[in-house]
Amino acid sequence: MKIMNRTGRPRLGRPLRQGSTQEEKIRREVAILKKCNHPHIVRLREVLDDASSKKIFLVFEYVELGEITWQNDDGSPAMPMDYSRSIFRDVVLGLEYLHYKGIIHRDIKPANLLMTKEGVVKISDFGVSFISGLSGEDDEFELAKTAGTPAFFAPELCYNNPDLPRPQITNKIDIWALGVTLFCLLFGRCPFTADNEFELFNVIATDPLVFPENPNVPESAKNLLRNLLEKDPEKRMSIAEIKRHPWVLDGLNPIQKEHFLSEELLSR
Numbered sequence: 001m002k003i004m005n006r007t008g009r010p011r012l013g014r015p016l017r018q019g020s021t022q023e024e025k026i027r028r029e030v031a032i033l034k035k036c037n038h039p040h041i042v043r044l045r046e047v048l049d050d051a052s053s054k055k056i057f058l059v060f061e062y063v064e065l066g067e068i069t070w071q072n073d074d075g076s077p078a079m080p081m082d083y084s085r086s087i088f089r090d091v092v093l094g095l096e097y098l099h100y101k102g103i104i105h106r107d108i109k110p111a112n113l114l115m116t117k118e119g120v121v122k123i124s125d126f127g128v129s130f131i132s133g134l135s136g137e138d139d140e141f142e143l144a145k146t147a148g149t150p151a152f153f154a155p156e157l158c159y160n161n162p163d164l165p166r167p168q169i170t171n172k173i174d175i176w177a178l179g180v181t182l183f184c185l186l187f188g189r190c191p192f193t194a195d196n197e198f199e200l201f202n203v204i205a206t207d208p209l210v211f212p213e214n215p216n217v218p219e220s221a222k223n224l225l226r227n228l229l230e231k232d233p234e235k236r237m238s239i240a241e242i243k244r245h246p247w248v249l250d251g252l253n254p255i256q257k258e259h260f261l262s263e264e265l266l267s268r
Helices: 021-035 081-100 139-144 172-187 197-206 219-228 239-243 254-261
Strands: 002-005 044-048 055-060 113-115 121-123
Touching: 021 044, 021 055, 081 113, 081 121, 081 172, 081 239, 172 219, 172 239, 219 239
Parallel strands: none
Antiparallel strands: 002 055, 044 055, 113 121
């Protein structure tokens, strides 16, 4: 369940007052969730919206194991590579569906990945997600806002040079965050770190990708990460390319591979 402050705003479904940011955020999240019907997206079950209450309650399906654990206390990765690969595949399928629906999640990270007792991973928390037409603001202006978690921001969100044209923000920011998430799963740390947010933005935008020592991570996984964490969004991998990468497909039998590469779930 997610509890959100109403702070005196009218019930969902009624016309929005211009500039009511919190209400617009709630409306956008609910609208996006209602569009989603996919095994790797957490399901919204009910919206409890009592006009006499200061709170709005979003009731979700129960995902038994909660957030995935990706880092041990000593900073090492918390799971074997094959397990990380299975999680990654689930997130890829969920993202493929969101992008097909015109939704940009904007906050893909391990903390927003929930696991069922069967080991199925679901993308959660659509509080900063975007879909065209729901905001009263211009889409490009809305997408240029730095919503989400800074360590997972794509370089195009770390724009800090007024002498250069502002880069266009697309769903490729989710691909970058997916790459950061995979890096976390495989190495137990984020690829880019700094002492403060300003420095972090500069590091993300300019520093090369460096892999920590881990003999368990093969070159094929590093190749995938280089293409996910490509600083130029035009050159960054697409979902279709990710799905066919050798490391992603490794270990799948022919039936599993056919199911993974299928697009039948997109029509839901």
